[in-house]
Amino acid sequence: MEFVERRSGISLWRQIADQIRIAISNGEFSDTDMLPGELALAKRFEVNRHTVRSAIASLAREGVVRVEQGRGTFIAGHQRLHYPIGRRTRFSAGLAGQTRTLSGSLKESRMETASAQVAQALALDPGAPVVRLVRVSTADDVPLSRAISWFDGTRFPDFAERLAKQRSITAVLKSFGIDDYVRISTRISAHHADPQTLEDLRLSPGAIALRTEAINAEVGGRRVEYSNTYFAADRIELDIDHETPSTGL
Amino acid sequence: MEFVERRSGISLWRQIADQIRIAISNGEFSDTDMLPGELALAKRFEVNRHTVRSAIASLAREGVVRVEQGRGTFIAGHQRLHYPIGRRTRFSAGLAGQTRTLSGSLKESRMETASAQVAQALALDPGAPVVRLVRVSTADDVPLSRAISWFDGTRFPDFAERLAKQRSITAVLKSFGIDDYVRISTRISAHHADPQTLEDLRLSPGAIALRTEAINAEVGGRRVEYSNTYFAADRIELDIDHETPSTGL
DNA sequence: TTAATTTGTCTATTTATCTAGACAACTAGA
DNA sequence: TCTAGTTGTCTAGATAAATAGACAAATTAA
Incomplete structure (x- = not known):
């Protein structure tokens, strides 16, 4: 019973x-x-x-x-993908080998002024220009995540245009002279998916979105990207890497 | 619209x-x-x-x-608690200062034989005796999480009895001579809460459970605890600590 | 006081969900 | 072939959810 x-x-x-x-x-x-x-x-x-x-x-x-x-x-076997999260989190590399195909498409891009939240995450002044991107990733023809990213609009004015040609965030940042970046904070929460996420991820009402709110920065600490990613919770789980603080010893 | x-x-x-x-x-x-x-x-x-x-x-x-x-x-203001997750994750310490009261109650305890999953997590042989505990935590009179923990039954035969007196996992482990332990892996996923979780966390059907599957080990690497914790997703979010790999440099 | 705007309660009707039962269609094993 | 156990389809009725409209009760501002 x-x-x-x-x-x-x-x-x-x-x-x-x-x-x-x-x-x-x-x-x-x-x-x-x-x-x-x-x-x-x-x-x-x-x-x-x-x-x-x-x-x-x-x-x-x-x-x-x-x-x-x-x-x-x-x-019918139904296994979740595993998405590793750590200092060196990279989207495509993280899912490599788990899917036959993996693609990302840019749904929206625009310049806007930074909200209080975005400004704090990127260490900018509220109201500063920022580039806002919305990308949807698809694995084996099933939508996996919807990501909203913000970048400093002054520093990366044509980020969206470059992304159209380069195909990965890492590659675009490289074209701006940023050879390396690391994840400095990740916050995870779960929600009922909002209507836009339901639509983009082809979910039905009541479905769960697993949200990661992340900040990436250059090795020196300078903020590069702030992102909110909504994953279809029934298609993925997040593996946290607890790296050893002093590797060499 | x-x-x-x-x-x-x-x-x-x-x-x-x-x-x-x-x-x-x-x-x-x-x-x-x-x-x-x-x-x-x-x-x-x-x-x-x-x-x-x-x-x-x-x-x-x-x-x-x-x-x-x-x-x-x-x-009516409704803020989620923030639960930090990192190598030094400790339940009570993590939520300190965010709630007026914080308590945990032991709902079940029994000795059982390790399933394949539990055995692998604790580095034991399948079928080995393990202690299984179910604890529900409550913050300000609202249930926050339901945690199922497994410990090596040979090493910690009377874990449940000691927990009744000691009141925290950390304290009980200390009584077994384990002065320190660290989180070596955390896996996070989101689900519709199962009926038992709905009941223990006083949620209604359709509510979301944020699940962390964690392994704690002694500093030498010896496995100590394997746990599955289900949080009420609308009451908490998880903050991941990305510790710097080489702190001293 | 008056008017406008808000939430609260009532009745009635329509639509969707759930229950109940009967029987057909298909599969596997005796 | 026969039987038991499975899913598929149909009818009918009961219960719950949603719509529609009218008006009451409380609050606010003119």
């Missing part, structure tokens, strides 16, 4: 779909790689069989399971 | 409540600290006024807003 809550604003089929998805990721059915029958699930969640069918139909649409008449419902 | 999706398994009032909550945390209404009127919100989301009222009622139950007849709906 599991818990489903009525009148919660989440339909029963959706609560059941969420619980089955979690159970799968916890390896509950890994012995057979099959879900129990619809009648068994209906009994377990104390709902009608049709309600369970709605939940399974939703999981099938997501590609989490595959249903075969007369045989049963099979689990 | 904002997006609300029908037939998605999430009721309209809940989608609207989620969007208003996000808008508040983005500072959208920070100029007046008030929500727009019910009619204005109904127009913005293209729904009936009563649907907006349901959404606001839900936010009021959560304590996010406060409604006053004839005056309007006021935003």
